């Protein structure tokens with residue numbers, strides 16, 4: 046229900062209701078604080094100098110704002126033995142995320158379309174098997190997958206990581222598109238068949254344009270999942286090809302010298318920024334799309 | 343123009359037999375209506391003709407060509423769906439030309455075709471709109487346009503009017519009939535609405551549970567139904583069905599009603615001859631509401647039977663008034679002139695035109 050529909054409902058008035066409302070907002074504010082205070086601490090710390098961190102308290106705001114920590118985290122912090130900052134690893138992540146998200150979303154849409162609109166013998170069994178993929182604990186497949194990547198000659202490379210993410214993203218993307226397409230009338234596909242369009246003709250010209258909401262939700266979800274992934278990154282890439290999540294871990298865990306909290310915090314924010322940005326830019330679309338088995342083209 | 347021939351076709355979904363051995367020959371240019379209750383297999387039969395479903399056994403010929411293995415797009419058919427199934431992301435124009443654009447027909451030809459049918463269907467004014475911005479009636483017209491524009495040999499309609507309101511439905515019914523008269527293409531039209539069937543069809547196929555009960559022109563189906571099912575399905579309000587026994591004591595009668603208060607409907611001579619020698623047979627007497635009227639309200643004629651019963655319910659419809667009364671605990675309907683109607687509870691003298699009565703064997707349901 047959107048705001049307009051709720052606003053009109055007549056509510057009971059009076060002081061007791063006002064008290065209830067006050068309590069409700071107080072509780073909500075408390076939870077907000079729980080979530081937001083750590084973020085505030087991170088941001089404020091990342092703008093402090095090391096001296097200020099040593100002298101001040103955790104929650105105090107920076108006295109003299111400095112971007113040094115950010116510059117260092119981006120360009121010169123040491124990740125293992127290499128001291129080029131997070132920058133190269135951010136690019137690794139981008140090169141990995143873009144194809145992995147695009148491929149898993151595209152294939153999920155194709156699967157969902159075939160499973161719902163071209164019902165074939167065994168479609169339900171195949172869907173059940175794909176769905177099962179969503180419940181596999183990923184630790185279980187690390188060793189067999191490492192072996193597979195080795196055989197394919199993709200061990201320790203970004204294309205190898207792309208493949209892993211594409212395969213294990215399919216369970217979710219297929220599920221999501223299947224549920225979306227179930228709500229799309231079969232009549233449209235039948236009409237297009239009578240009109241003379243082929244399997245792919247119908248997919249590209251009729252079905253994909255209708256599924257924009259599902260595509261956006263899937264893109265956001267897959268982007269967040271794959272960008273934030275640590276397990277596959279640490280297991281299937283080495284040094285140079287690490288994604289940013291793994292590099293961040295290495296920055297924070299570098300054991301030499303003083304602990305540079307400001308650099309750690311800046312690095313963590315850099316690593317998290319893309320998903321944050323995606324949420325801010327497309328979040329409202331995401332919420333709408335999720336609540337929308339009801340989205341009709 | 344193409345003829346369509348269905349030759350002993352069966353369709354099973356797993357263990358469910360939905361179409362159970364149908365033979366049907368549709369002549370070129372005919373308007374055949376498949377009518378029957380919901381779930382009897384009408385849409386399935388239409389989908390078999392269009393190629394959207396695969397036959398379990400039997401053969402289908404369109405224009406003399408066996409099409410069992412021909413996909414829908416190569417059957418030279420167009421179809422209008424109950425839900426209209428318009429492409430939601432395309433404009434009205436692109437909806438209509440999609441079929442031609444898929445077939446790589448040149449742009450000028452497409453535009454000419456759109457111009458021709460947009461005028462015919464009165465949709466010129468919203469060619470650039472999306473289906474969501476159209477009313478139900480406008481969507482229906484677009485769906486028709488999409489089917490017409492490719493000029494196929496055969497049109498298949500699956501309950502195209504059932505989502506429209508009553509007034510629009512009657513208007514579109516007339517327009518569809520005009521279109522058929524003008525284009526002369528072969529049409530197979532599915533509906534569960536027997537009035538639509540009567541008004542549109544050159545021949546009606548009455549379906550029940552995967553079979554065709556009767557295939558004939560509208561008047562024959564109405565006046566000469568082969569069995570209880572067809573008689574009961576066609577006509578609104580439906581035919582009155584009165585259970586009784588055949589009596590042959592000094593003439594032929596159907597005796598019905600509670601013991602002690604029986605009514606004895608005399609059978610006309612021709613009918614009496616057909617059932618001679620079946621004294622005591624359990625029968626069902628079928629009387630259409632319009633064959634029961636107020637005694638004396640029509641010119642006297644042969645084979646009339648009068649009886650008197652109390653009025654149970656009075657239902658005015660405007661041109662006629664329906665009077666509901668009871669025989670043997672069953673509600674029956676008489677169709678009388680409004681000025682002949684009497685209030686509920688009063689005794690009413692009914693007159694029946696027995697020549698138009700139908701007689702059925704209660705056991706088999708077949709016409710006698």
Ligand SMILES: Nc1ncnc2c1ncn2[C@@H]1O[C@H](COP(=O)(O)OP(=O)(O)O)[C@@H](O)[C@H]1O
Nearest residue numbers: 355358360378379380381382383384385386387
């Ligand atoms: N794809 C299918 N799988 C299983 N049963 C079906 C399928 N399509 C239709 N049926 C069944 O076939 C019967 C006839 O359906 P349908 O042809 O749609 O009826 P109608 O159009 O006369 O209302 C129904 O009982 C329906 O449940």
Ligand SMILES: [Mg+2]
Nearest residue numbers: 384385386501
């Ligand atoms: Mg149907």
